[in-house]
Amino acid sequence: MNLPSVQFTKEQEEFRVEVRTFLQRELQKGTFQTKCDSWLSGSDPAFSKLIAEQGWIGLTWPKEYGGAERSSIDRYILTEEFLAIGAPVAAHWFADRQTGPLLLRFGTEFQKKLFLPKIVKGECFFAIGLSEPNSGSDLASVRTKAEKVEGGWIVNGAKTWTSNAQDAHFMITLVRTEPVSEKKHHGLSQLIVDLKSEGVTIAPIRYLTGEHHFNDVFFDNVFVADDMVVGAIGNGWAQGLAELAFERSGPERILSTFPLLNETIEELKRRQDINGLAHAAKLVAELWSLRNLSIGVAKVLEEGGEVGVPAALVKSVGTKFEQKIPEVVRMLLDVYPHLQAERDLDRFLAESTLHAPGFTIRGGTSEVLYGIIAKGVLAR
Numbered sequence: 001m002n003l004p005s006v007q008f009t010k011e012q013e014e015f016r017v018e019v020r021t022f023l024q025r026e027l028q029k030g031t032f033q034t035k036c037d038s039w040l041s042g043s044d045p046a047f048s049k050l051i052a053e054q055g056w057i058g059l060t061w062p063k064e065y066g067g068a069e070r071s072s073i074d075r076y077i078l079t080e081e082f083l084a085i086g087a088p089v090a091a092h093w094f095a096d097r098q099t100g101p102l103l104l105r106f107g108t109e110f111q112k113k114l115f116l117p118k119i120v121k122g123e124c125f126f127a128i129g130l131s132e133p134n135s136g137s138d139l140a141s142v143r144t145k146a147e148k149v150e151g152g153w154i155v156n157g158a159k160t161w162t163s164n165a166q167d168a169h170f171m172i173t174l175v176r177t178e179p180v181s182e183k184k185h186h187g188l189s190q191l192i193v194d195l196k197s198e199g200v201t202i203a204p205i206r207y208l209t210g211e212h213h214f215n216d217v218f219f220d221n222v223f224v225a226d227d228m229v230v231g232a233i234g235n236g237w238a239q240g241l242a243e244l245a246f247e248r249s250g251p252e253r254i255l256s257t258f259p260l261l262n263e264t265i266e267e268l269k270r271r272q273d274i275n276g277l278a279h280a281a282k283l284v285a286e287l288w289s290l291r292n293l294s295i296g297v298a299k300v301l302e303e304g305g306e307v308g309v310p311a312a313l314v315k316s317v318g319t320k321f322e323q324k325i326p327e328v329v330r331m332l333l334d335v336y337p338h339l340q341a342e343r344d345l346d347r348f349l350a351e352s353t354l355h356a357p358g359f360t361i362r363g364g365t366s367e368v369l370y371g372i373i374a375k376g377v378l379a380r
């Protein structure tokens with residue numbers, strides 16, 4: 001990997017302080033409660049609206065669509081601060097991270113003008129409709145189909161594990177617009193489905209914690225107008241791959257359990273447990289290295305470079321790291337994990353332990369990523 005190292009500018013350090021101060025103040029006011037894995041399971045539309053009021057959604061997007069035209073490093077700093085404090089940013093996460101960049105790259109002018117300003121205002125959330133009951137890693141086998149009718153498409157099928165569909169207004173949905181041929185990556189397209197449309201049913205799938213975070217989404221003769229096709233019909237596979245680069249390498253693949261690590265270090269300091277702190281220091285050193293890789297990928301992405309392999313690497317190593325934190329904490333401290341515990345440490349451990357199995361599955365399983373890395377290295 002040949003990733004650049006990034007030095008933050010004075011302005012960027014000041015921006016970090018501004019974001020951190022705001023979040024600390026809101027935490028103290030009781031606007032939110034710190035939570036592990038908050039970027040995916042902490043959905044709070046009112047909090048997303050508050051973030052939008054600061055101008056912090058669509059930070060890198062063009063001003064003509066409501067964005068702030070700031071750098072991807074600024075956005076990296078912003079998301080790092082959200083994750084470090086465990087703020088409930090899940091409602092707008094996909095729209096900000098994925099849908100906006102997708103529409104900027106492949107969307108029509110009509111779509112950009114319709115959706116981007118609403119996303120920026122925290123008034124429009126998106127879900128990601130890729131996985132199906134029999135298609136996960138092997139996404140090209142999706143069977144949800146869209147058939148051409150006058151003025152649009154009729155969609156039938158089902159998506160599963162759809163995060164936050166219950167709060168989302170629309171879903172970028174990968175569908176088959178041509179029958180399966182020998183080249184199964186062909187004939188796929190991306191449609192923007194209005195989740196309030198007639199024929200859409202959203203059914204919760206409960207987490208191990210009992211929380212309602214993801215869903216089954218069923219389509220029964222759902223009409224989608226022609227102007228809701230993203231990019232070109234038949235180009236869905238290539239467009240989806242471009243989206244995955246934004247999905248895989250961000251700080252959310254390293255920091256999902258950071259509130260637990262942070263609280264553990266505070267507790268070890270209170271106890272003056274030098275041995276425990278030495279173990280925690282190893283985790284911090286690992287985190288620092290992963291973070292540098294992740295920031296390097298963000299920089300290359302901003303410059304339009306190819307990041308498929310490094311993004312897969314960061315995701316596979318980063319998510320194993322996130323999973324390791326609750327394992328190590330259990331050995332270091334006498335914690336009593338409970339989701340309703342009063343002590344943060346106990347609650348964070350319960351959240352981290354119960355959410356951790358999903359870290360190496362969501363966004364592409366580790367095994368699939370190893371395949372991408374191996375093929376990428378062999379192709380050099």
Ligand SMILES: Cc1cc2nc3c(=O)[nH]c(=O)nc-3n(C[C@H](O)[C@H](O)[C@H](O)COP(=O)(O)OP(=O)(O)OC[C@H]3O[C@@H](n4cnc5c(N)ncnc54)[C@H](O)[C@@H]3O)c2cc1C
Pocket residue numbers: 127128129130131132134135136137138160161162163164214357358359361362363364365366367368371
């Ligand atoms: C918390 C969470 C949130 C999610 N949110 C969303 C969402 O919002 N939208 C969405 O579309 N999906 C979402 N998903 C689904 C996720 O993308 C899929 O679960 C994932 O891609 C794996 O697909 P699968 O579950 O069908 O498993 P499978 O693909 O059936 O895999 C089963 C096992 O086989 C292994 N395997 C499969 N293929 C290979 C291969 N080629 N080589 C080696 N091993 C292989 C896998 O690594 C895995 O261990 C979410 C999942 C989780 C856990």
